Amino acid sequence: MVENSVFNSDTELLIIGVIYAILSAIVFPVYVLIIHALHSRSDLRENISYKLINLLNYCDVSQASCHFLTGLFLIFPFFTKKVDFFVRIVGCTANTLWLATFVIMAILSLARIGIAFFKTKPTKWSIWMIVALVIGSIYIFLVWAIGCITQNFQLTGPSWSYDMTVKFAGLFADLELVLCFPTLALSFCSYILIIYSIYKVSKRQISQLKSSSSLRTEVGILIQATILTTYMAILITFWHNAESWFKMTNVTLAALNCVWILFSHLNSILLIATNKGVRNQILKPFCNRVPSRHTSRLGPLSHVSSVNIEK
Template identity: 35%
Template sequence: MSSNASSSLFETNDDFAMVEYGIAYFVIAAPLFPLFFVIMKIIGCTMNSLWICDFPVMTLLAVCRILIFSNVIGSKKFPLSIKVILTTIISWTLFLIIVGSITQNIYLPTPGWDYDFSVDNAETFATLEIIISFVCLLLSYIAYIFMAYLIYAKKNLISCHQSRKNEIGILFQSTFVTLYITGMIFVWHQDLLSFVSFVNMEIQRNQAILNCCLILHCYVNPVLTLVCNKTIREDCLKFLGFRKRGSVASAVLREFLASSGAFPAPSWLLAEESGY
């Protein structure tokens, strides 16, 4: 190849249309850079608000489970009070999303979203988040302990069956999930909870561990439900085809005993009804 041909690679292009396209692209894309960061903060605010919403919903489900087990409410139709509480939770979540999107009080440090305390009232919302989280965790834990007690009491009434696997499973699952999320919140909100500042989050290893915990927390409760709940575990295995579907005899027997009311249901049917 001649030297003239090789040097032509470095010569400017005389196609002015490409230059015009480049200038137009830059003019259009330049305003999108700040818009991109605004959209990212809105997404972060939405994710953080849904994280907060998860705690009262979890508490409400735990309370509803007790009420259903105690035959106070039905499993197919909830009373007006439950609907009002659920509507209030959804309204509060939408309020957090709107306020956060307007004030841009969320930013993305490592390893996850956090409040930008340079924004007005950001510390107030962070404090409210911690209060809501801990109160809901405590109420949910108490509700599951009470649920285990109800199963224990009902078993003692209908039979002399002394297996406590169901109650132990509920207590283990609720205790592990509560401690897991509580510890994660303590480490995450070190700016407001100074007594856990011994965990240095400036170290990348600690950031990676917390990030893994944030990802895994979505799977902790479902996995423990499969491990501790025999009925749900067997239903999942049947759905996946690892076990053959059983006959409808147990369902018919359960319906007959429930409709007659003359005889107490066996303990193994009670375990199926309670979900454990």
Template identity: 30%
Template sequence: MTTAQQSVEERPNFFTVNDDPEAIRIGIIYVSLSVFMIPFYCIFNYVMWTDKEIKRVLMYRLMNQINLIDFGQLLCHFVSGFFPIFPEIIHRSRFFSSFVGSTVNSLWQAMFPYCCVLSISRILIIKKKMDPNHLNWPLWGILVFGWLFTITVWLWSWLGMSFVFGHIGWEYDFSMWSSRYLQIIEIAWCWPAIVICYLMYVGIIIHLMIVMTA
């Protein structure tokens, strides 16, 4: 009998429960919170996408897309909850677990261009520099570039097996050469977006205060 055959036979059952109680609790929390929130997300998204008045407003249309991205993350967290409970899933299906982890991380990164575009649009609308019902081409460009970037990072991290479920959550697997670069890219992508959003909303607050005191 070969070593490979022995290792396959010695592996525990696919749905063998983890002998670590803490990991099981973490998995139950993941699954429970997701199951509780999924119906609310379904109802909320249905209302937002079917209401004609809401769909007419540009800001709401952008927020609807963010809601769908959020819902995708929620579904990934639901699936993730089974990994600490049944760790053999990760060991036997690394390609699948890498898909889930890369998807949830990439969807999180996909939100940042939308947040930037929303914050910039709001201050442009307040200053009457943009039509509230039409998005400027440069802002469309940010969204398109954001999706191209997100899809590239998603494929890179998924096929490169660089994102794994650790003890309590998803993390980069630094035994893979691509993980260090993906982490740097993520930081370089997220922090400027956070700063831009912060400055835009500070600008909106200052503008409103000036208008109110004028």
């Protein structure tokens, strides 16, 4: 490598940077299609659950943008030398968006509980939803603002981490665990309760077709929620215990960071795979024969709520 080259002289970090950039970039067109699909249909656009899912999509695609920039920082190391304050802001932003996904998933799971057990309207914001969003947004904003001001997140080799030399950085690292695991447990338990409720009610219903359809719908949601929450829990566990469990090399750190990057891919794949309405809407421009059915895996539960999605 030429000494005066703008590219990273460390071949290993250069390759890792290219991998980061490619992995992050390929998810952009997928999310463009998903977000367009959720905005283009009124039944999806007006549904509160889908509004929260779209908010999660925006967080994911924004994280992917930060990961793409991370790849550029590794390919062109002059960024960390000349504008390290900007590099740290990007890292802090990526981490804050990651934390925001936990808040959104927790509110989404509670919204599903409200629809299932308390007949909450699926197209109307409840007071508790607004309060939860406001509190969560304030917390996330404070984490981001304090992180940007104190510059408590740094790019060390191929991986992001808290800069423990910065005051209160250790506190924010501990707060991540306090936030993440309870919200993951809440999300998973919520869908378990919904599945149990549908299964229990379906036994007493005369129309087995209707009940089994609702059960399949919620099972699909449970599969998506279970995979995502399990993936996130494993990632958080490995991320906070990596130093004691593994030998810290560039390859190890890059592998952990790639698992973080691939979360955006997993979320988009699961959303398309488990939701026929979104899948049909995405395929519609490419195949005119795909019927546009106003069906949704996150619609109101027909056996516990008489409120239908407004069309």
